[in-house]
Amino acid sequence: MAETLEKIKKVTPTEFDIHPLLASRWSSRAFDSKALTEEDIHVLLEAGRWAPSSNNLQPWRIVWGLKGTETYDRIFDCLVEFNQGWVDGAPALWLGAIKTDMKKGEKENFHALHDLGLFMGNVVTQAQSMGIAAHQMAGLDFEKAKKEFGFPENYHVATATAFGYYGGDPETLSEDLQEEELKTTRERKSQTEFAFNGNFKKD
């Protein structure tokens, strides 16, 4: 296990020093067999709960299930085939949804997706502090998930996330995904490509 963990530690070539929790996070697809507990999930939800949101509307809604439960299987069934191919070993799955309108439904909440992103930012950072990897997914059937879990019309299921402890065996993955899992260095655009101290510059 220590050997595997060492093998999948990634290099994050930061341009400036950042908090180790942020630099060490990456989206693993092979998880350790150690189960997550309901308590773990509540800790992650609590971290998300304290995220800021526009007008403190807290438009995020989460549906979660631990492996071996019916809810887990129902979430799994909403994922696209590609994600189902690797997610099977994940000890927990959840869906992230947003309430798309304001309090009385009088207008659209244009910041709801932003707020779900902030929520998830807290969640993945808290998970990292617990040795838990979080792999977020846009690859799911949004409409199916919305129907399956009884969300009303003014909600949108935006993402799914797989959670599990780091340290799974990459050999459980398909060849392509093993290669991805074992890549040693993480990649990002440089700051100069996305941040402008002045006018926007086209790529």
Ligand SMILES: Cc1cc2nc3c(=O)[nH]c(=O)nc-3n(C[C@H](O)[C@H](O)[C@H](O)COP(=O)(O)O)c2cc1C
């Ligand atoms: C909103 C969102 C959707 C994503 N959708 C998928 C997905 O459907 N399947 C998948 O394997 N990875 C998915 N990813 C993972 C990204 O590919 C990954 O975060 C990105 O390559 C950066 O890698 P890192 O998280 O290891 O730094 C998604 C990530 C985010 C934040």
